[in-house]
Amino acid sequence: MQCPFHGFSWKLDGSLGHVPARWDFEHVDDSQWSLPEVKVGTWGGFVFINPDPNCVPLDEFLGALPQHFARWDMEGRYIQGHVCKVVRANWKVVQEAFCESYHVGGTHPQAVPYLGDVNSQVDIWDTFSRVITPGGTASPLLAWEPSEEDILRYMLDIRVDEETFVSLAPGQKARAASAAAARERWRPVVGDLVDEWSDAEFIDNIDYTLFPNFHPWGAYNRIVYRFRPNGDDHTTALHEIFLLAPFSGERPMAAKTTYLGPDDSYTEAAELGMLGKVFDQDGFNMPMVQKGLTQTAKAGSTLATYQESKVRWLHQLLGQWVGE
Ligand SMILES: [Fe+2]
Incomplete structure (x- = not known):
């Protein structure tokens, strides 16, 4: 690797290689002039890097997270889709928009x-957290009481003049019917293993966050988010969505990345399907939240809320991280 400025070069192991006019650098101790190193660890098919040479080993940092995912075999999946979008908001603002369900009523009223947005259960461990939002059940904030068929029709985005393509058996709940449909959808790929999986694993949103920016969804949801600063610009961020799917037989090729600019709609990434429209609703808010950060502040506005426990936890850890 060669520096384009004066032509210093480094070997692939990071140690110092060639120094032009070496005689002029008698003071340089080669062992002190290696490239910066990062600590690397792997889990679940993911590679984690940490620029802090004194960081704890990844296994220790992950704590019980691998046990939580043991049942779901993240390593046995392939990248079915990968989208990377520039968002006009700080990377912390963007991940806040995707780590709780309290915003569903306001942002995603459909x-x-x-x-069951505000019926979510929120759990905080040391370096990771989780929100479980029950699917196939209505929000307690809804002003009317939907029938089981209504729940199913909204869930499948069926219009008033369209037939329901998943039918309810007498007395069957929407939750059970949609879990049964999802189970059959996965059966050709993973076989009869689907019979061991609970309805909750198919229907609920089980959204984990590993500090500081990694969000693998639990169970058989394919979503994994990663949120990163966009270079040195603190007012924009990279929102990445990986769709990780199980497969049978030979591992399929990983999908090519779809890059979206700040003015592109998430719907331009066809691989996101219905999620594209949902993410556009989140995308409408984030630049305004960013703008709001520089306008006013309400002290302690989320200090006590249960719904926003994950956001509070993220900021408490970030505070410790930067030495506040
Ligand atoms: Fe959202």
């Missing part, structure tokens, strides 16, 4: 008939 989901309220089938998503």
